[in-house]
Amino acid sequence: MAMYTIGQFSRITGLSIKTIRLYHEKGLLRPALVDEFTNYRYFNDHNVDTARAIAYLRELQFPLAEVQEILSEFREDTEVLPFFEKQQKLIQARINQLNQAATSLDGVIRREKEVLTMLRQLESDIREKEIGDQTIIGVRWKGKYSETGKWIGQAARQSGRSIRGAPFNLYYDCEYKEEDADIESCFPVSGLTEKHHQKARVLPGGRCLSLIHKGPYEQIGLSYQRLFEYLQKKGYRAQTPSREIYLKGPGIIFRGNPKNYLTEIQIMIAPQNGGQDERQDGRQD
Amino acid sequence: MAMYTIGQFSRITGLSIKTIRLYHEKGLLRPALVDEFTNYRYFNDHNVDTARAIAYLRELQFPLAEVQEILSEFREDTEVLPFFEKQQKLIQARINQLNQAATSLDGVIRREKEVLTMLRQLESDIREKEIGDQTIIGVRWKGKYSETGKWIGQAARQSGRSIRGAPFNLYYDCEYKEEDADIESCFPVSGLTEKHHQKARVLPGGRCLSLIHKGPYEQIGLSYQRLFEYLQKKGYRAQTPSREIYLKGPGIIFRGNPKNYLTEIQIMIAPQNGGQDERQDGRQD
DNA sequence: CTATGGTCTCCCCCAAGGGGAGAGTCAAGT
DNA sequence: ACTTGACTCTCCCCTTGGGGGAGACCATAG
Numbered sequence: 001m002a003m004y005t006i007g008q009f010s011r012i013t014g015l016s017i018k019t020i021r022l023y024h025e026k027g028l029l030r031p032a033l034v035d036e037f038t039n040y041r042y043f044n045d046h047n048v049d050t051a052r053a054i055a056y057l058r059e060l061q062f063p064l065a066e067v068q069e070i071l072s073e074f075r076e077d078t079e080v081l082p083f084f085e086k087q088q089k090l091i092q093a094r095i096n097q098l099n100q101a102a103t104s105l106d107g108v109i110r111r112e113k114e115v116l117t118m119l120r121q122l123e124s125d126i127r128e129k130e131i132g133d134q135t136i137i138g139v140r141w142k143g144k145y146s147e148t149g150k151w152i153g154q155a156a157r158q159s160g161r162s163i164r165g166a167p168f169n170l171y172y173d174c175e176y177k178e179e180d181a182d183i184e185s186c187f188p189v190s191g192l193t194e195k196h197h198q199k200a201r202v203l204p205g206g207r208c209l210s211l212i213h214k215g216p217y218e219q220i221g222l223s224y225q226r227l228f229e230y231l232q233k234k235g236y237r238a239q240t241p242s243r244e245i246y247l248k249g250p251g252i253i254f255r256g257n258p259k260n261y262l263t264e265i266q267i268m269i270a271p272q273n274g275g276q277d278e279r280q281d282g283r284q285d
Numbered sequence: 286m287a288m289y290t291i292g293q294f295s296r297i298t299g300l301s302i303k304t305i306r307l308y309h310e311k312g313l314l315r316p317a318l319v320d321e322f323t324n325y326r327y328f329n330d331h332n333v334d335t336a337r338a339i340a341y342l343r344e345l346q347f348p349l350a351e352v353q354e355i356l357s358e359f360r361e362d363t364e365v366l367p368f369f370e371k372q373q374k375l376i377q378a379r380i381n382q383l384n385q386a387a388t389s390l391d392g393v394i395r396r397e398k399e400v401l402t403m404l405r406q407l408e409s410d411i412r413e414k415e416i417g418d419q420t421i422i423g424v425r426w427k428g429k430y431s432e433t434g435k436w437i438g439q440a441a442r443q444s445g446r447s448i449r450g451a452p453f454n455l456y457y458d459c460e461y462k463e464e465d466a467d468i469e470s471c472f473p474v475s476g477l478t479e480k481h482h483q484k485a486r487v488l489p490g491g492r493c494l495s496l497i498h499k500g501p502y503e504q505i506g507l508s509y510q511r512l513f514e515y516l517q518k519k520g521y522r523a524q525t526p527s528r529e530i531y532l533k534g535p536g537i538i539f540r541g542n543p544k545n546y547l548t549e550i551q552i553m554i555a556p557q558n559g560g561q562d563e564r565q566d567g568r569q570d
Numbered sequence: 571c572t573a574t575g576g577t578c579t580c581c582c583c584c585a586a587g588g589g590g591a592g593a594g595t596c597a598a599g600t
Numbered sequence: 601a602c603t604t605g606a607c608t609c610t611c612c613c614c615t616t617g618g619g620g621g622a623g624a625c626c627a628t629a630g
Contacts, residue, residue, distance in 0.1 A: 301618080301619085303617095303618060303619060303620090304617080304618065304619095307617070307618060323625075323626060323627095324625095325626075325627095343617095348616075348617090349616080349617070350616095
């Protein structure tokens with residue numbers, strides 16, 4: 001019967017010497033012989049089998065204590081079935097937890113990347129553009145502008161994992177109101193589950209004026225002023241609700257510097273004249 | 286500005302007192318005030334924000350050291366993007382590892398459950414039954430019966446994650462040979478990838494005699510003898526190759542007790558005479 | 571003034587090993 | 601027989617993210 005020193009045994013089994021000694025100490029792997037004078041460990045082929053079994057169970061993420069229990073109390077694979085099933089549940093739970101983290105990370109990364117490309121191609125000028133229809137979930141409320149954060153949070157909870165872009169507000173008032181403004185806080189969504197589906201609706205696209213406001217929200221009045229001037233100069237007719245998209249605001253981790261906040265203001269333009277498809281107002285809910 | 290004792294702060298943030306002290310010690314969470322005489326910690330609302338950020342990053346599985354680095358060196362979410370991306374890769378790796386374990390566990394559980402049902406409905410009697418076509422991957426070899434283990438391992442490696450049942454041998458010799466037997470060691474497979482596809486082939490089904498042999502392989506000769514007697518009595522003609530299905534042999538963890546090994550022997554029966562579809566018996570089990 | 575409950579620091583514990591120090595051992599070459 | 605270099609031994613400390621508990625202060629209400 002071949003006997004191996006711990007180094008040879010380590011090379012055979014792929015376990016580190018430290019690990020082998022640990023398994024010995026914990027009673028998982030008893031060397032075939034321990035020299036009673038030198039304390040040198042010597043292993044045989046049966047030990048190799050045991051080591052392989054341990055390595056296999058460790059791959060299956062069993063804790064050492066459980067490995068020992070299995071190895072010491074059973075002699076047949078079938079008897080270990082309950083352990084396997086317990087372990088399977090445990091691993092599924094861990095996978096779910098990690099998947100949740102991965103999903104969150106994914107969302108964060110996507111959002112921050114969008115912000116970065118936004119920042120790069122930023123020109124703080126009024127543009128006319130076409131925007132498409134969007135499926136959204138929103139929360140309608142009345143109050144002061146500064147309460148927006150709370151309601152965005154509300155909308156985020158309603159949308160759960162379906163959020164597909166930056167939050168925005170819809171302003172249903174035609175004019176600026178300090179108090180008691182009529183606002184809907186929304187998220188664009190997609191891939192909704194059944195029960196979320198009824199809370200969502202489609203926000204129609206169309207032609208709009210767009211201006212990206214850079215800086216704190218307190219100064220957003222100036223950007224609105226520029227937009228209204230432009231509207232008047234071109235003779236366009238504005239449609240409510242107007243939209244304020246919070247491309248970059250207080251972050252998830254940091255509040256950030258308000259000087260770098262980015263908010264896109266979109267004012268939908270009513271079709272010019274005559275056209276029978278004259279929608280004055282997108283209210284549907 | 287509201288100030289909270291550590292207990293209140295713990296209730297607000299959901300972090301345990303121990304955890305808060307740890308974060309303080311590691312420099313992640315500096316209390317707004319530490320009484321210089323009593324060493325009591327007092328926290329304010331800004332601390333609540335920080336604690337929330339820490340909890341969020343911990344949910345994303347960031348280690349504390351990284352959380353501290355992020356919190357101490359950055360002020361904007363976008364700057365943290367590289368950390369997020371690194372973390373995403375790390376989490377994916379962990380998920381992959383766990384998924385591998387889960388897949389292995391799944392296979393083991395399925396196999397052992399099959400063995401258990403086998404054991405329950407075991408009657409060690411000769412039966413005639415129809416078996417269906419099977420897609421298999423096999424390794425053909427010549428040598429001694431006892432080398433089977435090695436070649437089954439070979440076949441397992443070839444089949445990878447597509448294995449769908451117990452391993453078996455095909456015996457191409459008409460008679461029992463001690464040495465230099467002509468054998469193919471196989472696994473039933475399904476869900477093959479492209480590159481595995483060409484190694485697989487279909488093993489045709491048909492009518493066969495089946496006997497489940499219980500006990501060590503060394504005694505399998507007796508079971509063969511019973512089968513051959515039955516064949517002769519019925520006047521059936523046997524077809525090669527015959528099959529030996531290792532329902533329960535040495536396990537993955539334990540070698541197990543050879544007295545409990547289960548091996549199903551299947552001998553295909555050649556169609557009787559003339560009639561190309563002559564079923565004599567409705568048994569289909 | 572005391573009782574009760576909060577809080578402090580300090581120390582030990584978990585899992586699954588890794589790193590290294592200092593001492594002892596083995597086998598081969600000289 | 602001696603040396604040398606490679607192994608191996610035990611013992612201790614370190615990691616992560618906290619948990620448990622001891623013994624000593626602290627705060628506040630009755």
